Amino acid sequence: MAVVETVRGPVDLGNLGQTLMHEHVFVLSTEHVQNYGSDWWDEETMVARAIDKLNAVYAKGIRTIVDPTVWGIGRDIPRMQRIAAQTQLNIIVATGLYVYEEMPHQYSYRGPGLLIDIPEPMVTDFSRDITQGIADTGVKAAFLKCALETPEPTSGVERIARAIARTHVETGAPITVHTSGPHQTGRIAVRIFREEGVDLSKVMIGHAGDSNDLDYLTELADAGVLLGMDRFGLDLFNPGAERIKTIVALASRGYAGSMVLAHDANCFIDWFGAAHDQIRPVAAPNWHYEHITDDVLPALLASGVTQDQIDTMMVENPVRYFTPAKDGAS
Numbered sequence: 613m614a615v616v617e618t619v620r621g622p623v624d625l626g627n628l629g630q631t632l633m634h635e636h637v638f639v640l641s642t643e644h645v646q647n648y649g650s651d652w653w654d655e656e657t658m659v660a661r662a663i664d665k666l667n668a669v670y671a672k673g674i675r676t677i678v679d680p681t682v683w684g685i686g687r688d689i690p691r692m693q694r695i696a697a698q699t700q701l702n703i704i705v706a707t708g709l710y711v712y713e714e715m716p717h718q719y720s721y722r723g724p725g726l727l728i729d730i731p732e733p734m735v736t737d738f739s740r741d742i743t744q745g746i747a748d749t750g751v752k753a754a755f756l757k758c759a760l761e762t763p764e765p766t767s768g769v770e771r772i773a774r775a776i777a778r779t780h781v782e783t784g785a786p787i788t789v790h791t792s793g794p795h796q797t798g799r800i801a802v803r804i805f806r807e808e809g810v811d812l813s814k815v816m817i818g819h820a821g822d823s824n825d826l827d828y829l830t831e832l833a834d835a836g837v838l839l840g841m842d843r844f845g846l847d848l849f850n851p852g853a854e855r856i857k858t859i860v861a862l863a864s865r866g867y868a869g870s871m872v873l874a875h876d877a878n879c880f881i882d883w884f885g886a887a888h889d890q891i892r893p894v895a896a897p898n899w900h901y902e903h904i905t906d907d908v909l910p911a912l913l914a915s916g917v918t919q920d921q922i923d924t925m926m927v928e929n930p931v932r933y934f935t936p937a938k939d940g941a942s
């Protein structure tokens with residue numbers, strides 16, 4: 613049986629179980645935390661809090677979360693190892709770069725045709741995370757992540773997307789791409805990845821569920837990608853009732869095999885600083901790991917989605933996404 617790498621090591625794909633395909637444990641700027649976080653960030657408290665929340669969602673039947681936290685939103689694998697050691701939940705981690713517009717200086721001068729003329733260093737770095745492990749942790753990334761947020765990608769963002777695609781071609785690792793529903797940037801992802809020879813069945817269009825445009829969503833699904841219906845609880849981007857209606861419509865048209873579910877939630881995000889614990893229950897009360905199990909799945913069933921279709925979205929599609937392509941290297 614094929615395996616997928618998790619924070620605790622390889623897990624048989626048959627043991628992934630119910631999977632939330634896009635959740636963060638933390639979303640942080642490491643420098644923000646280190647320099648300004650003394651009032652609101654306590655490492656031990658935050659780690660304990662994460663363990664509690666992950667164990668709570670495990671108790672609800674979820675067996676795996678897929679965490680696309682990469683450079684740009686605070687990837688910290690040693691912290692994840694501490695957390696993963698104290699929960700039975702499988703946590704799958706990623707490599708890549710989370711950038712909306714500006715290429716990090718660390719890649720601006722190194723690369724083909726640049727001041728330091730070397731093969732694309734992002735492909736080198738991302739591939740090492742997948743094949744050898746991240747830094748000296750021994751933990752391997754199991755998928756790739758990039759972002760296409762703006763209507764037209766900057767040259768830097770396009771370079772990142774192409775480096776992600778080439779790493780996929782080299783390693784076989786699947787891709788999750790952050791996209792904008794309003795700007796329908798999933799189309800840009802499909803175009804770039806197609807040009808680079810990516811197996812589109814190994815691509816998840818993150819935040820596709822922010823859109824209720826069935827023409828856009830079926831166009832993407834027909835291209836072969838997975839739709840990330842992955843922001844349940846973030847009603848400010850698309851109200852939950854609308855998200856559900858869109859899934860019901862797509863499922864009734866035979867697209868259950870093209871959708872995966874998640875919240876894009878986290879245990880703590882540093883964008884609100886010290887106000888985090890006060891603002892969050894008010895601004896987004898359902899934005900937590902248990903909303904899908906508690907509320908969304910019952911609502912889908914009540915709206916005519918079958919248990920088989922839910923199993924397809926929650927179990928089978930994640931397994932298919934992480935199943936190595938026959939000719940893939942991973």
Ligand SMILES: [Zn+2]
Binds near residue numbers: 634680876
């Ligand atoms: Zn996310």
